[in-house]
Amino acid sequence: MSATISEPLTTTAAWTAVCAYDDLLPERGVCALVDGRQVAVFRTFDGAVHALDNLDPFSGAYVLSRGIVGTRKGEPTVASPLHKQVFSLATGRCLDEQGVAVPVYAVRVSGGAVEVSLQG
Amino acid sequence: MRKLVVVGYGPTAHRLVETLRDRGFDGRVTVIGEEPRPAYDRVHLTSYLSGTTLEDLTYDVPEGTVTRLNTRVTGIDRQARHVVTADGGVEPYDVLVLATGSAPFVPPVPGAEHAYVYRTIEDLDAIRKAAKDAAEGVVVGGGLLGLEAADALRALGLKAHIVEMSPWLMPRQVDEGGGAVLKQHIEGLGLAVHAGAGVQEVVTDGEGQVTGLRKPDGTLVEAQVVVFSAGIRPRDELARAAGLEVGERGGVVVDPGMRTSDPSIYAVGECALAGGMIYGLVGPCNTMAEVAADRILGGSATFEGADMSTKLKLLGVEVAQFGAMTGALDVTYMDPVGGVYKKLFISDDARTLLGGICVGDASPYTSLRPFVGKALPASPSDLLFSGAGANLDLPDEAQVCSCNNVCAGDIRTAVADKGVTDVPGLKACTRAGTTCGSCVPMLKQLLEKSGVEVSKALCEHFTYSRAELFDIVRVREITTFSQLIAEHGQGRGCDICKPAVASILASLHNGHVLEGERAALQDTNDAFLANIQKNGTYSVVPRIPGGEITPEKLIVIGEVARDYGLYTKITGGQRIDLFGARVEQLPEIWRRLVDAGFESGHAYGKALRTVKSCVGSTWCRYGVQDSVGLAIDLELRYRGLRSPHKLKSAVSGCARECAEARSKDFGIIATEKGWNLYVAGNGGFKPRHADLLAGDLSTEELIRTIDRFLMFYIRTADRLQRTAAWLESLEGGLDYLREVIMEDSLGICADLDAQMAHHVATYADEWSATLEDPDKLRRFVSFVNAPGVPDPSIVFESERGQIKPVMAR
Ligand SMILES: Cc1cc2nc3c(=O)[nH]c(=O)nc-3n(C[C@H](O)[C@H](O)[C@H](O)COP(=O)(O)OP(=O)(O)OC[C@H]3O[C@@H](n4cnc5c(N)ncnc54)[C@H](O)[C@@H]3O)c2cc1C
Ligand code: SF4
Ligand code: FES
Numbered sequence: 024m025s026a027t028i029s030e031p032l033t034t035t036a037a038w039t040a041v042c043a044y045d046d047l048l049p050e051r052g053v054c055a056l057v058d059g060r061q062v063a064v065f066r067t068f069d070g071a072v073h074a075l076d077n078l079d080p081f082s083g084a085y086v087l088s089r090g091i092v093g094t095r096k097g098e099p100t101v102a103s104p105l106h107k108q109v110f111s112l113a114t115g116r117c118l119d120e121q122g123v124a125v126p127v128y129a130v131r132v133s134g135g136a137v138e139v140s141l142q143g
Numbered sequence: 144m145r146k147l148v149v150v151g152y153g154p155t156a157h158r159l160v161e162t163l164r165d166r167g168f169d170g171r172v173t174v175i176g177e178e179p180r181p182a183y184d185r186v187h188l189t190s191y192l193s194g195t196t197l198e199d200l201t202y203d204v205p206e207g208t209v210t211r212l213n214t215r216v217t218g219i220d221r222q223a224r225h226v227v228t229a230d231g232g233v234e235p236y237d238v239l240v241l242a243t244g245s246a247p248f249v250p251p252v253p254g255a256e257h258a259y260v261y262r263t264i265e266d267l268d269a270i271r272k273a274a275k276d277a278a279e280g281v282v283v284g285g286g287l288l289g290l291e292a293a294d295a296l297r298a299l300g301l302k303a304h305i306v307e308m309s310p311w312l313m314p315r316q317v318d319e320g321g322g323a324v325l326k327q328h329i330e331g332l333g334l335a336v337h338a339g340a341g342v343q344e345v346v347t348d349g350e351g352q353v354t355g356l357r358k359p360d361g362t363l364v365e366a367q368v369v370v371f372s373a374g375i376r377p378r379d380e381l382a383r384a385a386g387l388e389v390g391e392r393g394g395v396v397v398d399p400g401m402r403t404s405d406p407s408i409y410a411v412g413e414c415a416l417a418g419g420m421i422y423g424l425v426g427p428c429n430t431m432a433e434v435a436a437d438r439i440l441g442g443s444a445t446f447e448g449a450d451m452s453t454k455l456k457l458l459g460v461e462v463a464q465f466g467a468m469t470g471a472l473d474v475t476y477m478d479p480v481g482g483v484y485k486k487l488f489i490s491d492d493a494r495t496l497l498g499g500i501c502v503g504d505a506s507p508y509t510s511l512r513p514f515v516g517k518a519l520p521a522s523p524s525d526l527l528f529s530g531a532g533a534n535l536d537l538p539d540e541a542q543v544c545s546c547n548n549v550c551a552g553d554i555r556t557a558v559a560d561k562g563v564t565d566v567p568g569l570k571a572c573t574r575a576g577t578t579c580g581s582c583v584p585m586l587k588q589l590l591e592k593s594g595v596e597v598s599k600a601l602c603e604h605f606t607y608s609r610a611e612l613f614d615i616v617r618v619r620e621i622t623t624f625s626q627l628i629a630e631h632g633q634g635r636g637c638d639i640c641k642p643a644v645a646s647i648l649a650s651l652h653n654g655h656v657l658e659g660e661r662a663a664l665q666d667t668n669d670a671f672l673a674n675i676q677k678n679g680t681y682s683v684v685p686r687i688p689g690g691e692i693t694p695e696k697l698i699v700i701g702e703v704a705r706d707y708g709l710y711t712k713i714t715g716g717q718r719i720d721l722f723g724a725r726v727e728q729l730p731e732i733w734r735r736l737v738d739a740g741f742e743s744g745h746a747y748g749k750a751l752r753t754v755k756s757c758v759g760s761t762w763c764r765y766g767v768q769d770s771v772g773l774a775i776d777l778e779l780r781y782r783g784l785r786s787p788h789k790l791k792s793a794v795s796g797c798a799r800e801c802a803e804a805r806s807k808d809f810g811i812i813a814t815e816k817g818w819n820l821y822v823a824g825n826g827g828f829k830p831r832h833a834d835l836l837a838g839d840l841s842t843e844e845l846i847r848t849i850d851r852f853l854m855f856y857i858r859t860a861d862r863l864q865r866t867a868a869w870l871e872s873l874e875g876g877l878d879y880l881r882e883v884i885m886e887d888s889l890g891i892c893a894d895l896d897a898q899m900a901h902h903v904a905t906y907a908d909e910w911s912a913t914l915e916d917p918d919k920l921r922r923f924v925s926f927v928n929a930p931g932v933p934d935p936s937i938v939f940e941s942e943r944g945q946i947k948p949v950m951a952r
Binding site: 109 | 664666
């Protein structure tokens with residue numbers, strides 16, 4: 024369980040619109056399907072958006088989008104809903120177990136739409 | 144780059160490579176193990192039979208380690224410096240470490256090949272399988288492990304026997320007096336003890352099926368499963384064949400630096416003969432691994448022998464031994480009625496503690512073990528009678544955790560220099576408490592003694608306990624998490640405080656759990672009103688109050704399960720679980736269930752789950768009251784009640800107790816005159832029978848008392864604290880509880896009653912409310928940008944005619 028995940032990401036620089044910004048509840052996530060990849064998109068309390076891979080590396084289930092969003096020492100986080108390991112929304116790093124991380128994707132709000140790019 | 148090869152991948156090998164990694168070893172590390180998986184926790188292996196998964200037991204492979212599993216090393220070529228494997232492979236080394244452990248000793252008696260041993264996952268799988276068609280089992284060997292194995296057989300549903308050669312059980316840990324008390328306990332568990340008996344033969348029928356075990360006196364112990372746990376033999380065969388020095392009675396001879404007679408080969412763990420001793424305990428093995436790692440890194444650590452203190456891990460039987468088992472003086476405390484035997488061994492000047500034996504009460508083990516070899520901290524009689532041990536000041540060099548060799552001083556340093564303030568912090572920083580866990584109470588005491596106020600803070604966002612937060616929310620009339628955290632906390636919350644606050648808000652105000660900001664507070668179960676399972680699907684559980692259900696409703700459940708291909712299981716709480724629903728299917732499934740008159744069973748929430756019942760006076764010839772009717776009333780009254788932990792209840796129609804009401808958070812047993820109310824049973828992993836709170840109550844009195852019990856618990860318990868632990872933590876216990884809720888000693892009963900009345904009046908089914916609300920329904924999709932697409936990662940195979948999840952990896 025200690026391998027760092029560093030899969031090569033697809034090279035499409037394109038942005039994919041996944042939903043309206045207003046569809047996101049503050050401090051909850053949704054999952055979007057982008058080029059066959061499951062991306063967890065979160066909106067935090069301050070209005071910022073973050074995107075992580077939806078795969079929980081501990082359980083092997085695609086569930087991170089359904090975790091509880093919060094903070095740890097000020098850093099925005101999500102806790103896996105299965106075994107509660109906490110991941111940084113900013114870096115994808117697991118804050119409970121060194122050496123584990125999930126990929127982070129670029130995400131932006133453009134004209135009221137949330138857009139994701141798999142090119143990190 | 145240096146090449147290090149480790150032979151054997153057990154706990155000791157794991158500790159070695161982990162230590163090397165932690166300390167920055169830069170060579171190549173290859174671990175070759177015969178078993179098909181990386182090292183796993185053998186100490187907790189038995190829990191595998193009761194449901195602990197292989198995954199939970201298996202250690203992570205330390206980063207940068209090359210592993211070759213399923214591979215047996217068959218030879219060492221010391222000249223060429225390589226090892227040879229059974230598949231013909233060759234692995235060169237600069238440094239070789241033998242961590243081949245040991246093998247269970249099986250005495251060479253006829254039929255022994257039909258018996259099992261108790262050491263590996265495969266052994267346990269085989270025993271479990273054999274136990275399926277067996278009625279009785281026998282374990283040969285009444286030591287620590289033999290008793291554990293016998294108890295495991297019992298848990299598998301067998302009548303279990305223990306055959307021990309010595310005149311009493313656990314001869315290496317207890318003396319004759321202790322053995323007598325121990326026997327009482329073991330027989331109390333339902334195990335049959337045959338002491339002073341050996342084995343002549345494992346008896347089989349014509350087909351090779353075991354039928355029993357013959358003792359030397361000719362008598363037969365009938366059993367279809369025989370397990371040997373009669374000691375271990377170090378696996379030194381590789382070392383022997385390679386010409387390394389081995390002991391007369393086996394074991395690879397090592398020096399204090401864990402080096403064998405070949406300076407480039409080390410041996411650690413149960414295969415090593417250190418100072419003339421084989422250590423069959425995880426603590427010393429770990430220390431050996433750390434010493435070897437230090438040497439490999441150029442250090443000069445030495446292994447000085449180790450503490451052989453041990454504790455039996457059987458539910459409800461405490462046996463422990465520490466230090467020496469003889470001494471010039473000894474002091475014994477014996478209470479045959481209570482089943483307690485405690486003995487301390489002391490030096491001839493009556494000053495130094497040499498060791499001790501405890502049966503029935505192992506508290507001296509935790510508190511006194513660190514004093515072995517040191518001045519007695521109090522008079523022996525005080526230590527034994529009053530259990531004065533709890534308040535002792537440990538010297539710095541006293542060992543607190545023997546599994547991981549951590550001393551009191553290490554703990555104090557962690558507190559003073561590294562600012563550690565809680566047990567998890569100590570575990571992370573010192574490793575103490577991470578193996579067998581028996582030292583955790585000691586860690587807590589040390590923390591308290593170090594002046595650390597053991598924090599009751601819920602998490603980093605709130606410095607208050609749950610009970611304090613409950614009062615804040617109630618008194619200040621706070622209705623949102625945002626207001627609470629802005630005024631009384633910091634940051635934006637986490638998976639610990641958010642659900643706790645959600646539960647407090649729900650207990651006080653009811654209202655839909657997904658309404659407004661509350662949606663963000665819920666754990667995934669409450670967020671989707673269903674129970675998440677390992678592959679990310681959910682289970683659906685309609686409420687079946689009291690377990691009573693019409694054929695029509697049964698058919699609807701069957702049809703829904705069939706139409707959605709769900710796995711169906713009847714639960715212990717008299718409900719029907721439907722597993723394997725994807726998020727987007729939940730509303731459709733619930734639409735059909737709600738239309739048929741079902742409502743949510745709250746199987747997902749920390750809330751009332753079920754009130755189970757027996758058939759009661761309506762049908763049963765013994766019943767004295769209508770247990771079904773009462774169970775239904777209670778379940779409907781308390782449905783949806785949010786609490787610190789899930790709540791279960793049951794009602795039995797007479798003292799025969801068919802509903803097992805005394806194993807519940809609150810349980811009711813009918814009497815000729817009314818109802819007896821029992822509270823705070825269950826207890827989870829530490830089972831507890833409920834205590835009688837009040838007897839012969841009328842239905843009205845009963846309901847009022849339960850109302851108050853539940854509300855007082857909800858108001859004052861900690862996060863995730865069960866009623867059992869809560870009652871144990873109440874100062875004054877059951878009497879105090881009675882005073883508060885039956886005599887109104889705190890003057891809060893009216894308040895508690897009003898709170899429950901509010902709950903009952905405002906309850907609404909969460910699922911029917913969700914189905915009415917398009918906004919909430921929109922959240923039930925696998926993909927926000929492809930609402931109709933099912934999650935392709937969810938795959939099933941079938942087992943016994945139903946679905947079962949397949950994990951991607
Ligand atoms: C059920 C059970 C409960 C226990 N409970 C406790 C307890 O409560 N407290 C306590 O202190 N101790 C307990 N122990 C003992 C403790 O688990 C051992 O002391 C410890 O695991 C020893 O570890 P080891 O790595 O030295 O040996 P092992 O665990 O035996 O590991 C050695 C490994 O090497 C492999 N191997 C051997 N030869 C070769 C070869 N030639 N090629 C490749 N691989 C090879 C073996 O297959 C094995 O996987 C318990 C043991 C058991 C079995
Ligand atoms: S508890 Fe009593 S009333 Fe209920 S089923 Fe058993 S025997 Fe009958
Ligand atoms: S004594 Fe076993 S974990 Fe500390």
